[in-house]
Amino acid sequence: MDRQPVECGLEEVELRAVDLEAEESILTEELAAACRDPGVFRLVNHGVPSNLTARLLALARGLLELDAATKSRLPGYFCGTPALAALPVKEPNWLEGLHVEAAGDTCLCSPDGGSAVAEFMEAVSGEYVAHMARIARKVFDTLASGELGLDSEQRATYLTERGCIFRAYRYPAAAASGQVGMEAHTDSSVLSILNQDTVGGLQVLYRGCWRAVRPVEGALVVNVGDMLQAMSGDAYRSPEHRVVAPAGADRMSLCYFAFPEEEAVIVGGRWRGRSSSGGEQRETRRYQGFSYREFREQVQADVKATGSKVGLARFRVAVAQS
Ligand SMILES: O=C(O)CCC(=O)C(=O)O
Numbered sequence: 200m201d202r203q204p205v206e207c208g209l210e211e212v213e214l215r216a217v218d219l220e221a222e223e224s225i226l227t228e229e230l231a232a233a234c235r236d237p238g239v240f241r242l243v244n245h246g247v248p249s250n251l252t253a254r255l256l257a258l259a260r261g262l263l264e265l266d267a268a269t270k271s272r273l274p275g276y277f278c279g280t281p282a283l284a285a286l287p288v289k290e291p292n293w294l295e296g297l298h299v300e301a302a303g304d305t306c307l308c309s310p311d312g313g314s315a316v317a318e319f320m321e322a323v324s325g326e327y328v329a330h331m332a333r334i335a336r337k338v339f340d341t342l343a344s345g346e347l348g349l350d351s352e353q354r355a356t357y358l359t360e361r362g363c364i365f366r367a368y369r370y371p372a373a374a375a376s377g378q379v380g381m382e383a384h385t386d387s388s389v390l391s392i393l394n395q396d397t398v399g400g401l402q403v404l405y406r407g408c409w410r411a412v413r414p415v416e417g418a419l420v421v422n423v424g425d426m427l428q429a430m431s432g433d434a435y436r437s438p439e440h441r442v443v444a445p446a447g448a449d450r451m452s453l454c455y456f457a458f459p460e461e462e463a464v465i466v467g468g469r470w471r472g473r474s475s476s477g478g479e480q481r482e483t484r485r486y487q488g489f490s491y492r493e494f495r496e497q498v499q500a501d502v503k504a505t506g507s508k509v510g511l512a513r514f515r516v517a518v519a520q521s
């Protein structure tokens with residue numbers, strides 16, 4: 200039975216620091232272990248230049264600190280969570296940001312957004328997204344050819360460079376402690392790659408308790424998304440996480456979300472169980488085959504109807520208990 204998450208004095212979650220340049224067998228083992236538990240890890244030696252991160256954080260901050268009327272006209276600007284904005288049942292989240300659909304090699308430069316916007320878009324689409332796509336591909340391919348055992352078609356369609364999303368977030372410093380910046384959720388992605396400043400505020404739900412993810416300068420934070428959890432037949436964990444608004448300073452983060460091809464049918468890994476007559480082992484799929492498009496549409500419908508995402512539970516095959 201699900202227990203209600205508790206604060207637990209907010210200890211830190213211990214995260215593996217995975218070296219992206221480690222020897223293949225070590226990388227395979229480290230990534231699989233981190234994806235199984237707790238579903239989130241630090242990534243070091245990832246090759247994203249620190250001056251690119253610093254420049255992008257500064258550009259995003261500069262744009263999001265513009266006056267309200269000016270920034271509301273920036274391309275991709277949002278305040279609160281767009282999916283929840285129309286719902287009376289939800290408090291809007293305490294954040295704002297810039298959303299960029301980083302589709303393949305399309306130029307995202309805004310012709311009329313001013314030079315700071317153009318510089319920001321150029322840095323995102325020209326360089327940053329390419330680094331993120333490279334990292335997501337390497338992490339995914341390593342897992343795919345390791346214990347996930349995906350074939351070459353699955354490897355090509357279960358992660359695509361097209362259709363990825365980039366967001367820069369600003370969480371304004373909260374007047375009261377405990378203000379939720381972004382409410383608890385799992386990501387619908389295959390993999391999410393977070394690059395944050397040193398303020399902190401990200402928390403992950405681990406063994407029933409909220410735990411702080413301490414920012415470590417130079418390290419990216421990567422988490423398993425719902426799609427990867429499904430591909431692994433629930434062996435990997437798409438962790439629930441949230442952001443608590445910082446007390447003393449604004450927090451900035453840069454997030455990249457990698458997705459499968461819209462129509463690729465994800466057949467989740469196999470689950471080993473016992474037949475109801477006992478003894479004999481059988482293999483059952485954890486999930487009915489579904490595409491990311493179906494998943495996204497279901498999430499949107501659930502959020503619209505109830506204010507909450509149901510997520511993977513919608514697609515799980517019911518398993519008879521013996
Ligand atoms: O800003 C962060 O640290 C996390 C953002 C996040 O969880 C999301 O956008 O899904």
Ligand SMILES: [Fe+2]
Pocket residue numbers: 384385386391440
């Ligand atoms: Fe998230």
